Amino acid sequence: MTQERPGRRRVLAAALGGLFAACRAKACLPGSQPGAGKGKRDPRLTDEERKTLLLELHKLIETAAEQAVRRIAGREPVGALSYPVGGRLTPGEADALGRWNAPPEAVRAVRKVVADAVAWPVYDLLCMIDGAREPEGWEVPWQAFEVRAAEEGSPPGGLHTAFRETYEEWRRRRPDPGWSLEGQKAGR
Secondary structure (H helix, E strand, O other): OOOOOOOHHHHHHHHHHHHHHHHHHOOOOOOOOOOOOOOOOOOOOOHHHHHHHHHHHHHHHHHHHHHHHHHHOOOOOOOOEOOOOOEOOOHHHHHHHHOOOOOHHHHHHHHHHHHHHHHHHHHHHHHHHHOOOOOOOOOOOOOOOOOOOOOOOOOOOHHHHHHHHOHHHHHHHOOOOOOOOOOOOOOO
């Protein structure tokens, strides 16, 4: 393993944090702590908690797909983007979205394509947590993780914070695809 390769926990932190961008307006209210409560509890997910978490992920994927279609159609302003952090559309990009006049079949197709695009990284993340898949280029055996509730006195932030904080490192490491989420780089 090379020294510049991040540790397993950092890779997981970066991956898991991105799942919950849609929760920022609903469930991730300031001051809320997942697993926070008075008594000491078993850190493993119960079957009911696991099912609830996965059902919520399905709901978030569908919600994200529907919102994306409204934004693409110009029916909802885009505003600040959650990815990359602080991202914005250029005025020309925003104007182009408002010109999309698609028949209902195209709207349904785009919704399905967006949902699929969101679901694959979620599925891959769950595979990495389960130990059924390893990150590309990982050179040591990859082990399953047990996602635990935060313990009292643990550092603030969590995975969703680490996800946002690692974007710049990802941007430096990724190969150049010929287009950019950050600005007006040439390409599609």
